[in-house]
Amino acid sequence: MARVQRREARQRLYRASRIGTTFARIYLGTKTQQFLDRASIESEAQKTKRWSRFHRRSGQQIYAAATELRGFILKGCQFLGARADILPPEYIQALSTLQDQVPPHDFGEIRSQIELELRAPLETVFRDFSKESVAAASLAQVHLAQLPNGEPVAVKVQYPEIEELVHSDLANLRALFKAVGLLERDFDLIPLMEELGHHIPLELDFVHEGINAEKISEFFKDRDDIHVPRIHWETTSRRLLVSDYISGMKISDVEAIDRAGLDRSQIMQSLAEAYCEQIFVHGFFHADPHPGNLMVRPIPGDKTRGQIVFLDFGLAKQLPPDFRKNFLGLVSSLISGDSEAMSANLLDLGFETRDQSRDSLEKISSALIQLSRRLRHQTYLDPEAIKEASQELPRLIRENPIVRIPEHLVLLARVIALLSGLGRTLSVKLDMLALILPYAALGVSRTSPGNETTRPPSE
Numbered sequence: 262m263a264r265v266q267r268r269e270a271r272q273r274l275y276r277a278s279r280i281g282t283t284f285a286r287i288y289l290g291t292k293t294q295q296f297l298d299r300a301s302i303e304s305e306a307q308k309t310k311r312w313s314r315f316h317r318r319s320g321q322q323i324y325a326a327a328t329e330l331r332g333f334i335l336k337g338c339q340f341l342g343a344r345a346d347i348l349p350p351e352y353i354q355a356l357s358t359l360q361d362q363v364p365p366h367d368f369g370e371i372r373s374q375i376e377l378e379l380r381a382p383l384e385t386v387f388r389d390f391s392k393e394s395v396a397a398a399s400l401a402q403v404h405l406a407q408l409p410n411g412e413p414v415a416v417k418v419q420y421p422e423i424e425e426l427v428h429s430d431l432a433n434l435r436a437l438f439k440a441v442g443l444l445e446r447d448f449d450l451i452p453l454m455e456e457l458g459h460h461i462p463l464e465l466d467f468v469h470e471g472i473n474a475e476k477i478s479e480f481f482k483d484r485d486d487i488h489v490p491r492i493h494w495e496t497t498s499r500r501l502l503v504s505d506y507i508s509g510m511k512i513s514d515v516e517a518i519d520r521a522g523l524d525r526s527q528i529m530q531s532l533a534e535a536y537c538e539q540i541f542v543h544g545f546f547h548a549d550p551h552p553g554n555l556m557v558r559p560i561p562g563d564k565t566r567g568q569i570v571f572l573d574f575g576l577a578k579q580l581p582p583d584f585r586k587n588f589l590g591l592v593s594s595l596i597s598g599d600s601e602a603m604s605a606n607l608l609d610l611g612f613e614t615r616d617q618s619r620d621s622l623e624k625i626s627s628a629l630i631q632l633s634r635r636l637r638h639q640t641y642l643d644p645e646a647i648k649e650a651s652q653e654l655p656r657l658i659r660e661n662p663i664v665r666i667p668e669h670l671v672l673l674a675r676v677i678a679l680l681s682g683l684g685r686t687l688s689v690k691l692d693m694l695a696l697i698l699p700y701a702a703l704g705v706s707r708t709s710p711g712n713e714t715t716r717p718p719s720e
């Protein structure tokens with residue numbers, strides 16, 4: 262026992278120092294680049310080239326650390342790699358491969374892991390099994406196989422050592438948050454930590470993932486533009502998930518989507534509607550829409566429209582009924598432009614500013630209402646656009662920062678950030694207000710907050 266603890270402590274220390282040195286290298290590098298900028302002996306073109314070289318190198322360093330450390334660190338880097346709306350393209354290029362193309366594990370190890378889960382030799386369960394993985398990501402790698410009846414299936418196998426790594430990352434993260442909490446007494450990081458601490462271990466249970474997948478599949482049974490692969494329960498267990506194999510394009514593969522003659526705006530619209538449906542109507546949603554988890558293919562039977570295939574339901578969130586009701590209220594007051602109602606909603610949701618006053622929340626609400634009107638046709642919320650559309654909001658937040666963000670909002674914010682990155686990648690603009698309007702009407706008209714079957718009125 263003591264030996265295991267010592268090994269874990271050593272591992273934690275190594276991971277922390279590897280992260281620390283990578284961060285320090287990039288931080289000091291940025292400072293050096295900024296110093297060279299000020300020296301101003303280069304032309305603009307030379308400067309741009311120098312920064313681009315630096316970003317490319319830094320992207321490669323983060324990639325190397327992420328593929329070596331895996332676990333939660335890799336998940337964090339995947340998130341960064343999906344933020345084309347905020348990060349330079351050099352980072353996106355290096356980090357987007359972490360979404361599904363991490364170097365795979367040796368097949369011998371993977372076979373043992375599968376057979377341990379199946380409690381049977383591989384050959385007795387599958388007619389055919391490809392030794393090469395079709396994809397590999399943060400927790401697992403996926404192999405194409407055939408069931409005895411010839412059906413192609415995706416076999417997702419959890420990496421053997423991943424549970425230990427994830428727990429060690431959580432411990433590191435807790436320590437980091439504690440340290441930041443001491444320095445930044447103003448900002449309450451506990452909700453963030455609680456939310457991550459609750460969801461991360463759940464991701465390691467593939468039975469839980471399969472249940473989530475079926476729940477969300479049920480929401481979309483009447484829509485042909487959204488698909489969830491069917492789970493094969495007879496061969497699924499905690500560390501092994503077997504589902505229908507889907508052949509499609511990665512949603513961020515703009516060239517392939519264009520080549521297939523699919524309309525990117527329709528794809529983004531379908532995806533945005535799918536999220537409104539999950540969040541506003543059902544209060545339960547897939548919380549990890551990075552491009553590695555979303556595929557696109559022509560709708561079987563209607564080749565002109567794209568179908569979104571949701572993968573990877575490890576991270577899903579159930580919103581408590583009260584929270585969903587307040588969130589709906591927030592969105593409808595944002596749309597109707599009622600800053601007083603909106604500040605009441607923010608308060609009910611659990612937001613707090615430093616001075617704790619209702620007045621400050623009302624000012625922030627007014628600025629947010631203005632911002633949403635100016636950015637109405639913008640799918641992605643990059644900082645430049647926000648800066649251009651509102652000087653008011655950053656000033657208000659600087660003067661009186663928000664010190665507490667409710668825990669239930671953490672994964673919602675993650676979804677919005679990832680969809681914003683995707684909007685940028687696909688370069689489409691949607692009328693977000695028009696899209697949300699029918700759902701927001703639920704916030705005004707609803708009578709029973711917990712009602713799972715409430716649907717938006719048709720337009």
Ligand SMILES: Nc1ncnc2c1ncn2[C@@H]1O[C@H](COP(=O)(O)OP(=O)(O)OP(=O)(O)O)[C@@H](O)[C@H]1O
Pocket residue numbers: 336339360361395396397398399400401402403415417490504505506507508549553554572573574575
């Ligand atoms: N049913 C399927 N059909 C085809 N390919 C699949 C299927 N399921 C998964 N994949 C491929 O395998 C990759 C990894 O699967 P998945 O996203 O479930 O693993 P993960 O390790 O939990 O990912 P993440 O790093 O996003 O947490 C996906 O990005 C996708 O490319």
Ligand SMILES: [Mg+2]
Pocket residue numbers: 360398399553554572573
């Ligand atoms: Mg994934």
